Amino acid sequence: MSESWRVGADGWIAAAERIPSPNFDPRPMGEAVSLILIHAISLPPGQFGGDGIAALFTNRLDPNQHPYYQTIAGLTVSSHFLLRRDGGLVQFVSCDQRAWHAGVSSWKGRERCNDFSIGIELEGCDDRAFEDAQYQALNRLLAVLRVRYPITDIAAHSDIAPGRKTDPGPCFEWGRVTSTSQR
Secondary structure, three states: OOHHHOEOOOOOEOOOEEOOOOOEEEOOOOOOOOEEEEEEEOOOOOOOOOOHHHHHHOOOOOOOOOHHHHHHOOOOOOOOEEEOOOOOEEEOOOOOEEEOOOOOOEEOOEEOHHHHEEEEEEEOOOOOOOOHHHHHHHHHHHHHHHHHOOOOEEEEHHHHOOOOOOOOOOOOOHHHOOOHHHO
16 A cells, blocks of 8 residues: 555545645544444535535635525534545544544444544535545545544444434445445
């Protein structure tokens, strides 16, 4: 595996485009990363390739650029990673820090999933298939994360926040994800 696709001592992957988000804080003392959460996002909804996601995660989203942005103005959220439609990897938060991606959540009886998870956003939405390049990059990223962290589970945002979240949605093909038996 390419050295640039390794999680560094600082929790960053050199191969990723780094766009630091201010929306993170330390994980609770002694909390190990054991869960990977798969999300989907597109901004504006159903549109791909723009700067909306990075703007949201860095608190630069202009509510006047799109009517939908007015409904999410003021959110302070982030994720560790974004996988673009072409498989490009963007990192917003060090894996060693707690990104703000899960919200009110519970997994196997444990609440506050941000404390023990890494969030991976795929550029996508509920009603469109994801790209081959995204599955390839996702599986590569999962392999790299497993080398560094004691990952025991991979789950959907909808699994940890049922009724509140639907992503990554019905078009996401779990069978294409390495080790989905953990889900």
